[in-house]
Every structure is written in structure tokens, then in C-alpha cells.
Amino acid sequence: MIDRHARATRARSLRTLMITITVGCLLLAGQHRAAAEGEPGASAPSELQQRIDQVIPAPPIPPALSPPTADLSPELAALWRAVQSPPTGDPIFDTWPERLDESNPGDLLEQRDVTATAAQLIPAPVGRASLLKFRSTSATGAPSYGTATLVTPPTEWPEPGHRPVLVDALPINSLGMRCTPSYAMAHGLLSRSNVTDVFPPTTAWALSRGYAVLIPDHEGPWMSYGEPNVAGHVILDGIRVVRSMPAGEFRDSRFAVGGYSGGAIASYSTAMLLDEYAPELAGVLVGVTTGGLVTDNRVIAHRFNGNFASGVLMVVVLAMSREHPEILGYLNNLAQWVATSPIKNACGEVDGPMGVLGLPIDIAANIAHPLDSDIAEEIFARTDLSDRRSAAPLYIYHAAHDLWIPFEGARQLYRQQCARGVPSVFRSEPGEHVIGLATGFPGAIAWLDARLRGEPAPDECPAFPDADPTSPR
Structure with missing residues (x-):
């Protein structure tokens, strides 16, 4: 059984961390529209993204081995290990x-x-x-x-x-x-x-x-x-x-x-x-x-971005990076702090509150228009x-x-x-x-x-494939 005091301490740490991060983001970002500077598909960071990395240093991450399922550079291997969920003890x-x-x-x-x-x-x-x-x-x-x-x-x-x-x-x-x-x-x-x-x-x-x-x-x-x-x-x-x-x-x-x-x-x-x-x-x-x-996933990523569903999007990006670690190379310093924070051990109830301010995914990336980038297209294709x-x-x-x-x-x-x-x-x-x-x-x-029970599956497919499946048969 998890110690209640330890759980409460982790919860307070998580709340403090999220308040600090989101306040900092608001001070940096001003209006959310500023995150969309540059042309779609551009690989260079926007002015906002550059300022984030200028103000926020990279987190200290100790060296680590590559995962058993990939061969990563020393930098990505260290970050990949740092974003994993902590051991359960079991x-x-x-x-x-x-x-x-x-x-x-x-x-x-x-x-x-x-x-x-x-x-x-x-x-x-x-x-x-x-x-x-x-x-x-x-x-x-x-x-x-x-x-x-x-x-x-x-x-x-x-x-x-x-x-x-x-x-x-x-x-x-x-x-x-x-x-x-x-x-x-x-x-x-x-x-x-x-x-x-x-x-x-x-x-x-x-x-x-x-x-x-x-x-x-x-x-x-x-x-x-x-x-x-x-x-x-x-x-x-x-x-x-x-x-x-x-x-x-x-x-x-x-x-x-x-x-x-x-x-x-x-x-x-x-x-x-x-x-x-x-x-x-x-x-x-x-x-x-x-x-x-x-x-x-492409439609959903754009639909969730920059509104109160943005917390779910950010959690999914972090989760995806665990199986597709090349994503980690596109996280800016702010995102690395978040990804290595207690959020990496959070359950689903955190997804919604993380999006309360509707921050766009751009504030977590080191390239402009990350959802339209080559790496995003590659992940969309794989999934x-x-x-x-x-x-x-x-x-x-x-x-x-x-x-x-x-x-x-x-x-x-x-x-x-x-x-x-x-x-x-x-x-x-x-x-x-x-x-x-x-x-x-x-x-x-x-x-x-x-x-x-072994009953044959019914087939309600329309005789004409273009027919509306919601209309009465």
C-alpha cells in the first residue's frame, strides 16, 4: 500500500511544479498566437521558442544507457531514461x-x-x-x-x-x-x-x-x-x-x-x-x-492543440516519445523539465487539468509548427x-x-x-x-x-457502401 504522506507530498510537488511552469509560460508567451510565428513546416524555432530556451536552462540529466529496444545517441539515451515512469517497487x-x-x-x-x-x-x-x-x-x-x-x-x-x-x-x-x-x-x-x-x-x-x-x-x-x-x-x-x-x-x-x-x-x-x-x-x-x-491522430492533434484538451495532447506526445524516442530531440528546455518532472508518473486524472490554460504544443518544442513537421508526419504514419x-x-x-x-x-x-x-x-x-x-x-x-456464446456476428453493412449507416435500414 502506498504511504499516504508520500502520496500527499508528491501531489503537492506536482501542483507546485505545474503552477510554476504554467505561470512562467504565460509570462513568456503572452498571447497564444505568438507561438505560431513562422511558416508552416519550418524547422527553425520561433522567436517565442528561442526565448524559452534562453530563459529556462536544460534540466540536469545524468548519463544513461540506451533502451533495450533502440540505439540512441548518449544525449537522447539520457533523456529517454529520465522521462520514464519511476519503478513501482514490484x-x-x-x-x-x-x-x-x-x-x-x-x-x-x-x-x-x-x-x-x-x-x-x-x-x-x-x-x-x-x-x-x-x-x-x-x-x-x-x-x-x-x-x-x-x-x-x-x-x-x-x-x-x-x-x-x-x-x-x-x-x-x-x-x-x-x-x-x-x-x-x-x-x-x-x-x-x-x-x-x-x-x-x-x-x-x-x-x-x-x-x-x-x-x-x-x-x-x-x-x-x-x-x-x-x-x-x-x-x-x-x-x-x-x-x-x-x-x-x-x-x-x-x-x-x-x-x-x-x-x-x-x-x-x-x-x-x-x-x-x-x-x-x-x-x-x-x-x-x-x-x-x-x-x-493528425486531426485529433490539431483539434486538441491550444485549448482545454491540450493537456491530453501533451501527455500523449510524452507517452509516444517512450516508444519513438526520436521525438525527444524536438523538446525544448521547458518541455524537458516537464517531461522529467513527477508528471511522468501521473495517472489519467492529470491529463485534463494540465490543459486548463489551453497552452499550445508549440511552447514545448524547439521547432516552429511541430504538428506540421516531418517528425510529426512520420509518427502519424507509423500509428x-x-x-x-x-x-x-x-x-x-x-x-x-x-x-x-x-x-x-x-x-x-x-x-x-x-x-x-x-x-x-x-x-x-x-x-x-x-x-x-x-x-x-x-x-x-x-x-x-x-x-x-457462439452466435454468428450480424452484418449491417449497407448494400451500397456510400449509404449513410445512421439512417434507418
Whole structure:
């Protein structure tokens, strides 16, 4: 259990740091428009960015080794280490396994019984909860690892065949390793507080239906929030490791994946990467739901910039730099101070408050118009899965009045997948993004239930691909 005094001290430090930084930014920036000096695509820093580096010195960063998944310059290696989440104190999360290249994706590396603590967080009877550590793959294809928790109900599966498994991709949306659902389930109720761990009650519902539940830490070992390749790899390798469990309990189980918002990035990526990364799972993954999904990172980055969603954007940029460390070479001194501050260990509740002043991402960069730069275009391309065909039937839902994530993106995804022959369903839900989580849950969970029971997936794709999927059939 985390010491309350230590938590309070960290919280005060974080608040003080954020106040100091944001006040300094306002004094330097004046009006936000000043950050947009220069021509789009320019690589030289703007006048404002030059003044920031003149006034704020670079933080002292000790030398460090390159990450095991990349070969960086000494300067970038040191900065990359400095922006990582601090260790949790639990070796199963902290320790990088040796000789990962000698194992295969999905191989079990370590296992621990966490039933007693996991049961505190799940409002349903729990038979057993196992923390799993397994071989996975980084965003760039290097050997990596993942963690997940497998929860089973206390009763035998009453139907023929093996017990189905629901993969509950929670919206982690965090930078700190202590913010993962598996850490919370391994360390108890007070180790972390996140309402999305229990609402909507996906895991409890699945256990009550007799299903097993796999809860993946889909941001990977570097906590790379928003990186779709990492998320898809971790979930697919989690399915692999569960299917290979001793006694073959889940060898022939059906699996389905559900996720919303940050969790939707993970569920969507699982469906899009299955054919190329885990083709042996074709037919094993019987359905995927994705709600409130970001389908175009370029559009979202510009939409979030310079308003009260800018905190989310800055957190995602920092998180992305952990898997794509070349981003770090474009951080100015101010951004380096922020990235190496206690923010690097923050959970999702910090994302929103960080954007309260609506500061543009330009104040954190050493090049003008960073969202239009070559490095931004490269990252957008690496994280774009829109050219893929889902390897599983889809249930796509989106809040009709979502203020930040465009409704049209979800509708376009539906049209694209229909045109590629994927059995798909599209639902427009009332409300904005947060309300859509609640209003969309009943339909999504009923669809997943039917897939896990073995019912064929419905196909509501229009006969004419250009037809409006929201209109009555």
C-alpha cells in the first residue's frame, strides 16, 4: 500500500511544479498566437521558442544507457531514461527480462496469484486472478514484454467446450506504471483510483456470465499511451499466453475484445494487427467493439492543440516519445523539465487539468509548427492503421455529440471496413464523449455476449457502401 504522506507530498510537488511552469509560460508567451510565428513546416524555432530556451536552462540529466529496444545517441539515451515512469517497487512490472530475443511472442515469463487483492476491485465473485508477464513486441518490432491479469469466476463453465474469455481493454490513459489495472489488482484497493476500472462494470458483468476476463496493461512496459502498435501486440500476446496456459483450460476458447476511448485504441488495434502479427488467432477472436475511437491522430492533434484538451495532447506526445524516442530531440528546455518532472508518473486524472490554460504544443518544442513537421508526419504514419482490414467482426459506436473526437471518423471506419468485407455494426449513441461510454455500454456488451456464446456476428453493412449507416435500414 502506498504511504499516504508520500502520496500527499508528491501531489503537492506536482501542483507546485505545474503552477510554476504554467505561470512562467504565460509570462513568456503572452498571447497564444505568438507561438505560431513562422511558416508552416519550418524547422527553425520561433522567436517565442528561442526565448524559452534562453530563459529556462536544460534540466540536469545524468548519463544513461540506451533502451533495450533502440540505439540512441548518449544525449537522447539520457533523456529517454529520465522521462520514464519511476519503478513501482514490484519486480514483475519493473524488471526487464533477460534474453527476450530467445523467446517467442506470447511466451509466459512469470506468473503470480493476485486473487486476494484483485477481488477488492471487482464487484463480482472471483475464483482466481493471475498476474501474467509475457513476451511481446515493441512498436518498432523489437522484443518487449507485456503484463495482464486473468480473472476467472468461482464456478465451472456450464456449457460445452472451453470457457470463453472477454478481453476488457480499459482506458488507462496514463504515464505512470502504478496506473495500470494489473498493478491495482496486484496491490489492492488504495494503490490507485480510477473510476473506469469499475464503470462500466464490464469485468463484473463477464464474470457473472461465467466468462473469464483478461485485463491487459496495453500501454506496454514504457507506458506509451496512444501507441496502437504496442496496444495491439500486448493484447494479441496476452491471448496467446492465455491459450497456452497449463491443462489447456482455454486452448479452444472464444475470445472477444471490448474497449472505449483509450481502450478503443487497443481493441481497434487488436483487430487491425491480428492478420499480420498473430495470424494463428484467426477465428479465435470472434468479435471486437470499439467506442469513442480516435481514427486519425493528425486531426485529433490539431483539434486538441491550444485549448482545454491540450493537456491530453501533451501527455500523449510524452507517452509516444517512450516508444519513438526520436521525438525527444524536438523538446525544448521547458518541455524537458516537464517531461522529467513527477508528471511522468501521473495517472489519467492529470491529463485534463494540465490543459486548463489551453497552452499550445508549440511552447514545448524547439521547432516552429511541430504538428506540421516531418517528425510529426512520420509518427502519424507509423500509428495509422486505417489501411488495414479488421480480422474480426466489428461493433463500432460513437457519441453523436462528441465535442473532441469527430463522429465522422467512426462512421468512415465503418464504411471502410464494410467495403473490405468485414461484418460490422454501427451505432450512434446519445450524448458527448463521457456520456457515450454509459449510453453505448448496453448495446456493446450485448453484442460481445452474443459473440462469446457462439452466435454468428450480424452484418449491417449497407448494400451500397456510400449509404449513410445512421439512417434507418
